[in-house]
Amino acid sequence: MTAVPLNLIxxxxxxxQFIRERVEQLVSADCIPEAHAVDMVCTAVLxxxxxxxxxxxxxxxxHDDLRQEGDGxxxxxxxxxxxxxxxxxxxxxxxxxxxxxxxxxxxYVLDSWHWARQTGLTEG
Structure with a gap:
């Protein structure tokens, strides 16, 4: 499985902005040092x-491999x-x-993202 780079989506x-928000959440909520939080977030996103x-x-x-199997x-x-x-x-x-x-x-793999961040669905 290859994740699509977030910047392409x-x-x-x-x-x-998204990465900064996640880093700030880890730093403030979990008291993780910022440098470590950046590494954790970037590794997970990639x-x-x-x-x-x-x-x-x-x-x-x-994921591609699961789609090809067609196991339903x-x-x-x-x-x-x-x-x-x-x-x-x-x-x-x-x-x-x-x-x-x-x-x-x-x-699954992230395929697309309507950035508006609404609480309702943004795609049909």
Missing amino acids: IGPQHAG AGDPWMLADPGQRWIP LLVAELYVAQRCGATLLVENEWAQRTRQPVTVLHG
């Missing part, structure tokens, strides 16, 4: 880690409508919304 300015990346307005699709276990796409800590409100391609743990995205 939302542009370098928004990617930098790896496509859903825990670090999941945010409203995103569309996630199954993963829905074709998930949209993140809301995030509250470790819980997401996601919508599948059939417009069914459910609350799921962030870990539901571990079989």
Whole structure:
């Protein structure tokens, strides 16, 4: 699995803003030294880690290797409508919304992101 660089999805300015916000959260909430927080966030973002990346307005699709298998276990796409800590409100391609743990995205890769960060869905 290869994660798509965040700057290609939302542009370098928004990617930098997003990374700065995540670093500030780690520094203030977890008392992690800033240099270590920067390393943690950048490593996680480059790896496509859903825990670090999941945010409203995103569309996630199954990893390439899972799509090719066609096992039917993963829905074709998930949209993140809301995030509250470790819980997401996601919508599948059939417009069914459910609350799921962030870990539901571990079989997926971030595909697109409407940067407006609305609490409702931004793509149809």
